[in-house]
Amino acid sequence: MGVIRKTKAVEVLLKEFNTNSVAISAKALIEQLGDTFNKTTIYRVLDKLEDDGILHSFLGKEGLKWYAKCNGCTSTEHNDVHPHFQCLSCGRVDCLTFTVPLPKIPNRKIEVTQLLIQGKCEECFV
Amino acid sequence: MGVIRKTKAVEVLLKEFNTNSVAISAKALIEQLGDTFNKTTIYRVLDKLEDDGILHSFLGKEGLKWYAKCNGCTSTEHNDVHPHFQCLSCGRVDCLTFTVPLPKIPNRKIEVTQLLIQGKCEECFV
DNA sequence: AATATAACGCAACCTTGTTGCATTAACAAA
DNA sequence: TTTGTTAATGCAACAAGGTTGCGTTATATT
Numbered sequence: 001m002g003v004i005r006k007t008k009a010v011e012v013l014l015k016e017f018n019t020n021s022v023a024i025s026a027k028a029l030i031e032q033l034g035d036t037f038n039k040t041t042i043y044r045v046l047d048k049l050e051d052d053g054i055l056h057s058f059l060g061k062e063g064l065k066w067y068a069k070c071n072g073c074t075s076t077e078h079n080d081v082h083p084h085f086q087c088l089s090c091g092r093v094d095c096l097t098f099t100v101p102l103p104k105i106p107n108r109k110i111e112v113t114q115l116l117i118q119g120k121c122e123e124c125f126v
Numbered sequence: 127m128g129v130i131r132k133t134k135a136v137e138v139l140l141k142e143f144n145t146n147s148v149a150i151s152a153k154a155l156i157e158q159l160g161d162t163f164n165k166t167t168i169y170r171v172l173d174k175l176e177d178d179g180i181l182h183s184f185l186g187k188e189g190l191k192w193y194a195k196c197n198g199c200t201s202t203e204h205n206d207v208h209p210h211f212q213c214l215s216c217g218r219v220d221c222l223t224f225t226v227p228l229p230k231i232p233n234r235k236i237e238v239t240q241l242l243i244q245g246k247c248e249e250c251f252v
Numbered sequence: 253a254a255t256a257t258a259a260c261g262c263a264a265c266c267t268t269g270t271t272g273c274a275t276t277a278a279c280a281a282a
Numbered sequence: 283t284t285t286g287t288t289a290a291t292g293c294a295a296c297a298a299g300g301t302t303g304c305g306t307t308a309t310a311t312t
Binding site for chain 4: 253254255256257258259260261262263264265266267268269270271272273274275276277278279280281282
């Protein structure tokens with residue numbers, strides 16, 4: 001498990017996530033880069049970058065898969081489980097930096113939490 | 127907007143949600159009832175029951191749409207935004223009764239929150 | 253430069269969910 | 283209880299996001 005070859009697709013996709021500090025959906029990436037790279041390639045590179053702990057993914061509104069850069073994750077563990085914010089006006093999604101304290105639930109083991117907050121972002125908020 | 131006719135499909139689907147106190151995915155309902163009712167019908171009835179404030183929906187793992195009974199919702203407002211718990215062992219999903227306090231986010235307006243917690247449920251937890 | 257094989261492109265496919273339209277059935281009124 | 287209106291249904295075809303198999307290309311190693 002590892003990105004072993006620095007291909008064009010890997011390079012271009014990584015640049016996307018480095019220049020934009022927001023999350024990007026696979027769909028948007030395909031719309032944007034689909035002429036340059038096959039969608040299969042894009043999906044596979046995203047998968048691999050996630051495996052390697054470089055990107056993390058989550059589900060946005062309507063079940064679309066979004067990706068964003070990781071902070072301090074390794075290929076063995078994704079440890080930046082944080083909320084995501086999706087603007088209902090402009091559609092933009094980004095990562096929030098705080099963590100939400102959850103109450104202990106008796107007899108259950110929490111492994112993953114996915115918190116998606118929807119509303120109006122800074123730019124769309126009047 | 128309202129369920130104006132008590133049809134077989136409405137009756138059977140409502141019974142599903144009344145006898146099981148857990149959430150059920152549209153997919154599971156189609157697998158279970160697809161011989162009796164057309165999947166289109168099932169999707170439409172679920173839609174309508176949600177419009178009427180009888181069911182609420184949310185996205186589970188893998189972007190599947192899940193439905194569960196509402197508590198005190200009306201056709202104009204779904205006000206039971208609560209976390210959902212999905213067991214990674216048995217796949218079962220249910221509604222949690224607590225609410226999670228979110229920190230205020232400056233310059234943003236929170237409208238909806240979707241919190242999906244994944245882990246081991248009471249039965250699968252050792 | 254030769255070579256092994258990861259990565260790619262393409263086409264075909266899968267799944268969840270939606271739409272248009274003709275037919276059926278729920279329910280109110282006669 | 284028959285009739286008439288129209289909501290609800292079934293069917294087929296479609297839509298969109300994503301996946302798979304396989305032959306070809308290109309990266310990195312020797």
